[in-house]
Amino acid sequence: MKREIAEHLQLPKDLATGAVTVTASGRNDVMIENYKGILEYTPGKIILQTKECQVEILGEDLLISYYTADEMKISGQIREIVYC
């Protein structure tokens, strides 16, 4: 319902539905917005809880460059981004 209204009103989906925004720059940096929290953080895996699903970032030497309530930046050798 929310999605349909947002589509009709041409509102950005991340604002209207709180969808997670994942911006990957190359394979070394990922910027994530609209998440709820961290579920797991190891050098090889970061699992984030978002409103709709979980996002898994898999790779090597993963490092959270900064972490605030709104956004986080993950650096390292990123192999996969999985939505589950």
Add this chain to the structure above:
Amino acid sequence: MPGRFIRYFKGYVRIRIDSHLPERFLNLCAFHHIVLWGLTPGSGTDGQVVYEMYMSIRDFFRIRDIVRKTKTKVTVTGHYGMPFFFQKYKSRKLFIPSVCLCVLFIYLLTLFIWQIEISGLERHSPSEILEFLEQEQIRYGMRKSKVDCGYVESSIRAQFPDIVWVAASLEGTNLHIQIKENVENFEQEETPEGTADIVSDDSGTVVEMVTRTGTPMTSVGQQVEAGQVLISGREAHLDDSGTVTGYSEGYADGDIRLQTVLSYEDRFPYEHQVQVPQKRVKRNLTLWIFGKKFQIFSGKPKFPFYKKETTKKTLVIGSSFYLPVVYELTLMREYENHMESYSKEEAKALANENFRRFTEDLAKKGVEIIENNVKIVLMKGECVTTGTLTVIKSTGTHVPMKSLEDTAPGETSPPQGQE
């Protein structure tokens, strides 16, 4: 970059958290708008995952409730920033005044001229200009506010007429003077006074001759000897019947080119001395602080043979903040003399190189080589390069004119067929 500066200004800590619920700790921090950065996971002593992260001092005091709620053990592993810097040096009471004094001293240094740089000189030497500036009270160590660049420019132009353009500017503690000289005008020769003949420097055949002033005593194609008068400064006055009625004397002027033969000889032994660098180096250091000389390291090296390299520099911060400290570093590098012998190829190459330099020097003097009969002979013990070169070169030297009484009859008469 500004973010980094603000963090440093406010101060921040690196902490390690050890908890069964580290993710909960992180999420609570985010919920309470506590900014974390440089978050890295690691392993603790009992195999449990621990996290290390940076946070500001202000946020560090806000995590007390979160720590209690998540039963987290927090260890501070490092503290950074200005507040900690001042805390560290709080007990050293003289530190802050010393820093302030240092800043004040540097500020005072910026008020004076500690370098006078002169560029663009070709004929005049920098010391000549500096000497003149010294007379005009423009000197090393004077107040910058007292330097009038316009006055410096006009006074240099007035003192040195051949300097056509001067620009003086203050850059930091450096007075930069750019100069352009009128080289062409300066090179013009003044018209000589008195009387003189032009005599030949060499023996040979005249191949080109231009007479501007005086009477030509030879002509193109004629053989001349060294010392022979080529252009006489004496000109005969003839009446309508062609009889000489008198002479006027002047300064002979003209250009004469001769075809002549030059002999070339160059010989060097195969055995020669070479300088082999050694490891020992003796360093001497001299400082000039506010113009006063201080010899820091001095003395002669203990080894007999050495090469001297000297570097003199003014200390400078950035590109133009020169300080009143000049250092001169002298390196004396030891070498030993060894005897070595040239191989045939090396000797030939060296002989060729010497001959090439000789011909280059001739070319610079305007000598044109038209025939080359020089040969390299590798003899026992030495390499000999010998032979002759047929060249065309300018000749003629001014000599004082002989009086008419000293001149042999017919000596001042021009050759047959010469106008």
